[in-house]
Amino acid sequence: MLTVALHALRIRWSTFLGTFVALSLGVALLAVMGLTLASSLDAPKRQPERFTTAPVVVQGQNTLSVPISIGGHVSRETRKLAHPHAVPETTVAKLKRLGRVVPDRSFPVRAEGAPRDLVGHPWSTAAFAPYKIAEGRAPRTRDEVVVTGGWTHPGDRLRTDHGTVRVVGTVPSRGFETAVFYSDARAAELSPQSTQLVVEAEAQDVREAVEGEAVHVLTGSARRLADPDPDRDREALTAMNALFGTAGGVTAFVSVFVVASTFAFSVAQRRREFGLLRTAGATPGQIRRTVCAEALLVGVLASATGCVLGAYGAPRLADRVVDVGLAPDWFTVGDSKWPYHMAFWTGLLVALLGVVAASWRAGRTSPAQALREASVDAGAMTRGRLLFGAGLLLTAAAMPALALISDPGELLHRKTYVSRPMLLITAVALLAPVLVRPLTRLFVWLPAHLPGAGGMLVRENASAGVRRTAAVAAPVLVTVALTGSLLGATATLNEAKATEARERTTADFVVVPTGNAGHGSHTGSHDTTATHAPTQNPGFDARTLRNLRTIPGTTVSATSSSAVYVLEDGVALIRSEARAGEPAALAVTTALPLAAGQVSDLDDQSIIVNEEWERHTVGQTVDVWLGDGTRKSLRIAAVMTTGTGDNGVYVTPANAPGAHVDRVDVTLAAGADPAVVAGALREAGGHVLTRDQWLRAGNPGTDRTTRYGFLLVLGIALLYTGISLANTMLMAASDRVRDLAVLRLAGATRRQVLRLVGAEALTVVAVGGVLGLLVTGLNLAGMRGALGLLSVHAPVRIPWPELGAVTGACAVLAVVFSVAPAAWALRRGAMEPAGTRE
DSSP states (O other), X not given: OHHHHHHHHHHTHHHHHHXXXXXXXXXXXXXXXXXXXXXXXXOOOOOOSTTTTOSEEEEEOOEEEEEEEETTEEEEEEEEOSSOOOOOHHHXXXXXXXXXXXXXXXXXXXXXXXXXXXXXXXXXXXXXXXXXXXXXXXXXXXTEEEEESSXXXXXXXXXXXXXXXXXXXXXXXXXXXXXXXXXXXXXXXXXXXXXXXXEOSOHHHHHHHTTTSSEEEXXXXXXXXXXXXXXXXXXXXXXXXXXXXXXXXXXXXXXXXXXXXXHHHHHHHTHHHHHHHHHTTOOHHHHHHHHHHHHHHHHHHHHHHHHHHHHHHHHHHHHHHHHTTSSOTTOXXXXXXXXXXXXXXXXXXXXXXXXXXXXXXXXXXXXXXXXXXXXXXXXOSXXXXXXXXXXXXXXXXXXXXXXXXXXXXXXXXXXXXXXXHHHHHHHHHHTHHHXXXXXXXXXXXXXXXXXXXXXXXXXXXXXXXXXXXXXXXXXXHHHHHHHHHHHHHHHHXXXXXXXXXXXXXXXXXXXXXXXXXXXOOSSOOEESOOOOOSSOOOOSOHHHHHHHHTOTTEEEEEEEEEEEEEEETTTEEEEEEEEXXXXXXXXXXXXXXXXXXXXXXXXXXXXXXXXXXXXXXXXXXXXXXXXXXXXXXXXXXXXXXXXXXXXXXXXXXXXXXXXXXXXXXXXXXXXXXXXXXXXXXXXXXXXXXXXXXXXXXXXXOOXXXXXXXXXXXXXXXXXXXXXXXXXXXHHHHHHHHHHHHHXXXXXXXXXXXXXXXXXXXXXXXXXXXXXXXXXXXXXXXXXXHHHHHTTOOOOOOOOHHHHHHHHHXXXXXXXXXXXXXXXXXXXXXXXXXXXXXX
8 A cells, every 4th residue: 555655646746745835834833833832931030130230129018929729728829919018117227227228219201202111210220230321420410310222312401201301321221121310319209119129238137137027038030020020021921822822723723624625635536546446456445544645655754844944944933023022032942852743743643634534535435436437526515524514513603602601701712712713614614515516606696697608617617526616615714714703803802892991981081191192901801910010100290180170160080090809719819900089070980881889889998890700799798909918898889791801890099009190081061161171181281182082092902912923823824725725726727627628629719718717716716705704704793792791782893804805815826826727738729638638
């Protein structure tokens, strides 16, 4: 059988070329992603940046640690506090007896014509990075600053949100921040609270001095925890691994799809060959083993080639993800070996999985097939394929139905709407032979009834060659379905979030601190992870708030961002983003999506939660930890719907200690002049936005990692579609040489024959596109049902421009790879091809 397989590969090399290329690329991608994952797992710990030369850093309490019990095992779960504590004055006094104490402060700075991510520090902390003066001198007065980098020079004046300052010196950038250093006194005015400080003393002495107090002593590599966003490397690598993991899964799925489709069509083409082998005495088992041996040989060669390509491509991909900011600057590909083994053996497995069904069908070929002359595909839909396809279709329908009953929010998770389309795509592809013939006849019904034989020939050729039509439509189905499902899901979710924001925001104006034209979430999400701001945002000052509250003809609601923590089921410490505001003003300026209770019932002893919470009944008491770690029992005053997960919770300012007002909603009284009020708001201070401007500024979008991930996935799908279309069309062209020559002998011109071939290709692409749209519609219908159950009434967004683009690309590929071989075959006239032996 191995000899026969080798002979088949040599004779029918063009048949296996597409499979070889598809597998090689798949294995290369898997090797690249495996090498990337291995390198991220072996990533070094980030070293200190701002405090490289600091002997000891002491932080105030900035974490919440709660005991949890899982299966009788007691451990502690820790979360970052939304509002870290300052180092107690009594502790500072003890530390000063040990050595020099340097308070650290970090606060945002906004300046005209400057980088957007400016952060302010006191000059005395610059030496610990260390920063050294390159030009000029250190700041001495309140209006003098030193900046990092070369974007400005000594003598320049900067207009900032803290007043106009003069640059008196510059220091070289160290890459991790763009800093503005003020004098220590001015920095203390701008950021009164210091949550960490440097102690120039022995670490052991410091630990003994603060023993038993709620502070953290950081030395060595642990000093990185005092840097802004110390976990950013880990978070970036986690997101990158999720991106490549998704791409790897799609690669494996599409590879199996292409290989299975190619081998199925190949077996259908070779039925007379297998019939001759059966006539010569070959058993069905020998036929199956021959086909599997062919796949194994192709798999070995393709996997080896893919590993070589992966070794070449991995370092270049690593450079690329660093360039676009998806990975830390230090990230490089290591020399791990296991990714090559994983990719190689996965390639072989994909090849064998793709040929299983085809080999079984090849083994069932009867000796009489050697005498067959008709080219009409009979029995393209086997009983096994029908049962398996129907089973997958029922499973694909049952899974979202169960989710709608038990947990509708599950359908809104990225891992769900990325993976679920694949099951439905497989089901529709298996059932394609049933759908291809009626769809083809539908599309060409009108052309077939017009004068001339062109439409009739397109209809009959596509209907007669069901396997060929299904093989060409399958990759189009995959590409269109993935494009519609993935981009449609994110667009629908974004529209749902935008709808929630529109319904929730009833204020006529929204005022934010100067320089902050955008905003974060209105409340926040109910999540198990927490982000930690790199700087302390002071928000509005007291004078500005007084001015805003005294503007006549308005109701003003000043709110602040905070968080609360709750222990659910005794095993998970959950952080919920919160907004703190006065209930009376909040009820006038915001329409919360309440399922029960009233906003006016909120007070200092209560909380407004959402239905996602374990306890969410009005009147119940829930134990929570506030944003500064204070434990408190609060009564549930009202309950909001779950929505898309961004409803969060609401508390009063008394339950948000340490939070600063960062948003002011303003509703006009009856008869108030909007223009007059807007002018008064601008004079009071802050950046004033109308309701529409606020909603546009906060319009939700797809985050960068997800966007790159989807582009990678869709790029892979389109690449495989091109490979599959080229391979299938080239395979089909060899079978149709005599048919096309007969048409020429019957009187058709060469141009008419090529137009016919192109029209058939476009018809088949249309079939695949419609099946892809069917999958897209079913997937988005499930998401729409979930949103409805979660009380979000937003329309489904289908990405028509992107669908049109990928369908057009598929059409161009199909026409090129069908017309080009036909034109080549007909270049010698009609007589010679008509007499070509099979």
